[in-house]
Amino acid sequence: MTQRIDFATEPARYRHWKLKFDGEVAELIMDVDENAGLFGGYQLKLNSYDLGVDIELADAVERLKFEHPEVKAVVLRSGKDRVFCAGANIRMLAGSSHAHKVNFCKFTNETRNGIEDASANSGQKYLCAVRGTAAGGGYELALATDRILLADDGNSSVALPELPLLAVLPGTGGLTRVTDKRKVRRDLADAFCTVEEGVKGTRAVKWRLVDQAVPNSKFEAAVKDAASKLAAQSDRPGRDAKGIALTPLERRFEADGVTYSSVKVEIDRAARRAIVTIQGPGVPPPASAEAMHDQGAQFWPLRLARELDDAVLHLRLNEGEIGVLIFKSQGDPSLVLAYDAFLEANKSHWLAREILNFWKRALKRVDLTSRSLVALIVPGSCFAGTLAEIAFACDRSFMLIGTPAGDNRPAATMRLSQLNFGPYLMSNGLTRLATRFLGEPDSVGKAQAATGKALDAEAAEALGLVTATFESVDWDDEVRIFLEERSSFSADALTGMEANLRFAGPETMETKIFGRLTAWQNWIFQRPNAVGAEGALTRYGTGVKANFNPERV
């Protein structure tokens, strides 16, 4: 795939979605342009989607959070007459590489988690109004919302037809949300997931698949009523607050990297690694929440988070052979801590809350990136507070002791802030430090007691905050050996190992989706019954039935 997939967009460029605003309630309308697929070779019929459609959805979900503090409830619906959404486009899936399929599913999952995060933590509740068929990814989209209304018209239905139709699993959380969010009884769930045509009307309510089935004549009134009730539960500021514009990212793509205002990605293709350098803030935080609001998308923490998020997505989808991401940082740690203190002090302000939530999601995106991650902490770096989370998200972190000859900067330090102990929860529901110190919970307290202190390499290592520290005489060799060793391993085995080691402790619906469900789906995406010459995905639409190997594994 030589075409670069771009994750940046804006409503004026949407081909597939429309936003309508009416006071506290917005409508997010899916109306896919079947001729505007991201790649050639398929048409996006029946409101089916590809990654391009989902990039717009993800953009809309973020803009609703930041640009529309007045919106307390969002109604997700279809712009087509007889269909809600037919799910991921099958021809697109059949024609995609394994890696693209897997990364596509990961992103669509993150987008749906972003919808649930809006509801849980931004006071922006989602309602899904299903008229017509919501099949596969279409129903999974509905599952991500707080409430599902289904038209009871003899036609509208919800379905997960992946297994009978394509010999794959619903890839975007469907099975997990059916069992763990909707809490559908397991035998009914089994029946539901094996019946191609899905379930309609009151039976869908009885089986807990939707919340209400409403006759057509009363459908719009019921949607309006449900949206008002959801809006009434919201703690969004409402019309008193003004949104900020998520202005276009400042970035420049080059042959071997990308340069943003605060992030630089340098790619070494031969060595299959990328250096991601984070630039600390250049100026102190603004004097007030109002001043932060005036800075809008230029406010350093938000600007950086958006850039980092875009960079990670770019690396995931467009640089598949880059096996190691090396995180570095440059800047003044005390300025980073000043911003952390500012956000902490203003966390009840809606915009600060959104920025903290955005960082939480961006850091989760790092956790879930299937590349080896390493942080190099050297003089001049600013792995402090929020930026230290990036080091904690890494598989390894190395810290240089002292200063190399000829370098007259002070030795590297790591510093912690209150934000390391609260808002940035991982998918498992714990902070990165709580996860790190699962076996020695006292270490979390010891780290917290050191909040604000400039921790040199020895101190950081003693507190368990870094993997290893090296003298400058050994540094280059140690780092080189690690990187060479890493690139000698099987990419697949690393993916599997990291997916297991990164998420210790409790499991949540999110970790179940990315662990259990995704791993099974990836397995099936490899199996001849799905993707072989006679497999169901390959033969879909040819009129020839798939030929299955009956052996059970």
Place this chain on the structure above:
Amino acid sequence: MTQRIDFATEPARYRHWKLKFDGEVAELIMDVDENAGLFGGYQLKLNSYDLGVDIELADAVERLKFEHPEVKAVVLRSGKDRVFCAGANIRMLAGSSHAHKVNFCKFTNETRNGIEDASANSGQKYLCAVRGTAAGGGYELALATDRILLADDGNSSVALPELPLLAVLPGTGGLTRVTDKRKVRRDLADAFCTVEEGVKGTRAVKWRLVDQAVPNSKFEAAVKDAASKLAAQSDRPGRDAKGIALTPLERRFEADGVTYSSVKVEIDRAARRAIVTIQGPGVPPPASAEAMHDQGAQFWPLRLARELDDAVLHLRLNEGEIGVLIFKSQGDPSLVLAYDAFLEANKSHWLAREILNFWKRALKRVDLTSRSLVALIVPGSCFAGTLAEIAFACDRSFMLIGTPAGDNRPAATMRLSQLNFGPYLMSNGLTRLATRFLGEPDSVGKAQAATGKALDAEAAEALGLVTATFESVDWDDEVRIFLEERSSFSADALTGMEANLRFAGPETMETKIFGRLTAWQNWIFQRPNAVGAEGALTRYGTGVKANFNPERV
């Protein structure tokens, strides 16, 4: 594979393990006969193992529970001088089919869970004394015990070399137990799992990989001391109690089935399904715990559980193309309930406790069997109490309303006992009914209020205990349609779907192992980097390095 794998064995036939008894402490000694592999083509060097070795281990673990109430602590050790255990035999793995690899790992996982169950619920604590190398599955075996002692002799080590050596994951819970049981810090876990030679001595203690590192001169004394301390924590009855002999199973293999004393397996190869018929008890329970003890392995609940367990393992490993297991039962439901009441009344007796624990594990084995499971509840059946759990373990259960013409037996009923609400926890830590009714917890209470009642089809359906009920005029068609539909689906997609739908709600270390870890391992077991012509498993031992596709998925 035409050779039938037999899961029944006994100490007199062991080739690979020795048991030694010394009062409250037993030694379980691994001393693999390298020429006694289950299949040809490999030698079990360096105490490496195949399924045959693990079948003996599983047998020994069960016999320790039932035959040795006096044993409060078990020391697991090696009978070889310089090696503890080199893990699963690599040539065996490289030469095995995907299905065999996956089922082999599932069984070894269940065996290790059985060790942890002995410690948690049978008062039989396990200690691992590691001298020499404990690599891969060898260290995973140690991880299943309560306490790991490592000889600090400059040679002994623990290691998980699968990733660097073979491009696969440790397949028997290693990663999950490292993060969630030993709670090793994630970056240290990452380092540990990528270093082929493993970790020795005090560093292994510091990294939480083992509990003690002890110089050779003091090793035996330390093992003895640790075993005594573990024994002191035990609530086993000790020397006052006498064990029962797990006598050989009564069974007869035929071309299309197996007949046990209380279980009959009838295989329809053309239709790829098997009927498993459970025979209820023929006589009432004994008058006392002593009388139960006198019956020993003939006591109906124990006899049936052992037979059912053996039948399920036989179907898993020897009948790979059988896609659906149809569970039926025959007998007097009130007699089944009488046995349940007997076990409940005597649950503080060590033997009754072991029998309840065995049933718990046998039912979990059913849950984890990757075949579609359906229960048919018809006149003459006895899905009551413990046997009703089998129906609750099924993906679907169908119950006949009334009695077909010409059948003069009473209509089928389902009955519940106290055992449906307590001892038979699934891997997720919940009862099957609590899992079933996750979305409507009140239904558990309603079912409990109906304990003992004879529930006809309408009543069972109203309580949500069965998937569907049919009149006799529709029964044959409905069952046939379900079975035909099921066999039309992809075996792989069904495996993935069932693995997701069967385990709603909380995750435990066990569900993480069978969900997240196993699914990733299965994925890797499909990938060219591991099993392709130039993959690491294929090229192991050839002197030629593997050639990896660097693409990250």
